[in-house]
Amino acid sequence: MFQTTSPLVLGSGSPRRRELLEGLGILFAVHPAVDPEPEFVTGSCPEEHALDAARRKAREVAVAYPEAMVLAADTIVVVDGDVLGKPENAAVALEMLQRLAGREHAVITGCCLRMHAKGYEQGFAVRTRVWMRDFGKDVLTAYAATGEPLDKAGAYGIQDRAGFLVERIEGSYTNVVGLPLAETIKLLLEQDIIKARCHETYVVWR
Numbered sequence: 001m002f003q004t005t006s007p008l009v010l011g012s013g014s015p016r017r018r019e020l021l022e023g024l025g026i027l028f029a030v031h032p033a034v035d036p037e038p039e040f041v042t043g044s045c046p047e048e049h050a051l052d053a054a055r056r057k058a059r060e061v062a063v064a065y066p067e068a069m070v071l072a073a074d075t076i077v078v079v080d081g082d083v084l085g086k087p088e089n090a091a092v093a094l095e096m097l098q099r100l101a102g103r104e105h106a107v108i109t110g111c112c113l114r115m116h117a118k119g120y121e122q123g124f125a126v127r128t129r130v131w132m133r134d135f136g137k138d139v140l141t142a143y144a145a146t147g148e149p150l151d152k153a154g155a156y157g158i159q160d161r162a163g164f165l166v167e168r169i170e171g172s173y174t175n176v177v178g179l180p181l182a183e184t185i186k187l188l189l190e191q192d193i194i195k196a197r198c199h200e201t202y203v204v205w206r
């Protein structure tokens with residue numbers, strides 16, 4: 001339903017971000033940033049932190065594609081002023097999940113769109129409130145053992161098996177998955193990187 005009208009690079013290795021954009025028919029190259037993400041400084045603003053991390057990714061990748069628009073993002077889970085990143089193993093995943101169970105936390109995604117040659121850069125951060133049910137240690141241990149938490153901030157993926165853990169959310173669902181689509185698509189349209197396309201061409205493989 002969209003068509004890419006100007007070169008776009010997704011500066012992210014996240015399969016979720018790729019799938020969210022691909023699902024809308026948007027074409028882009030993928031070039032993940034490799035520089036280490038900044039450490040969260042306790043007491044600092046989580047939105048600023050996520051935005052800063054997204055900016056760094058976008059700036060790193062934009063140098064390699066100076067004429068293209070680069071989109072990068074960073075998703076963090078915030079509870080009691082602490083930021084939960086990706087767990088190193090199942091034991092750490094279980095600890096994170098136990099911390100989130102039975103209460104509210106926030107998922108914040110910072111996004112940055114940058115074109116090096118034009119010196120263009122625009123960023124924003126989106127917050128979603130998430131309430132997780134407490135299913136107890138056995139259930140959380142079983143989920144941690146699936147391996148799914150390992151590449152996800154806060155040790156869960158709302159879009160996969162962990163969907164049942166989430167009682168409700170307030171705010172953007174795609175923001176939790178890793179890319180707030182309403183805000184991202186608005187910016188891509190404004191910058192003439194994509195445009196709406198009424199007539200889809202369907203290819204049927206037999």
Ligand SMILES: Cc1cn([C@H]2C[C@H](O)[C@@H](COP(=O)(O)OP(=O)(O)OP(=O)(O)O)O2)c(=O)[nH]c1=O
Pocket residue numbers: 011012013014015016017032033057073074075076077107151152153154156157158159176177178
């Ligand atoms: C909370 C949550 C996070 N996540 C994922 C989204 C992100 O991929 C990941 C957070 O890590 P990020 O550092 O934001 O992204 P990434 O390392 O996967 O990719 P890159 O740095 O190359 O852009 O957690 C989910 O898939 N589902 C969820 O419900």
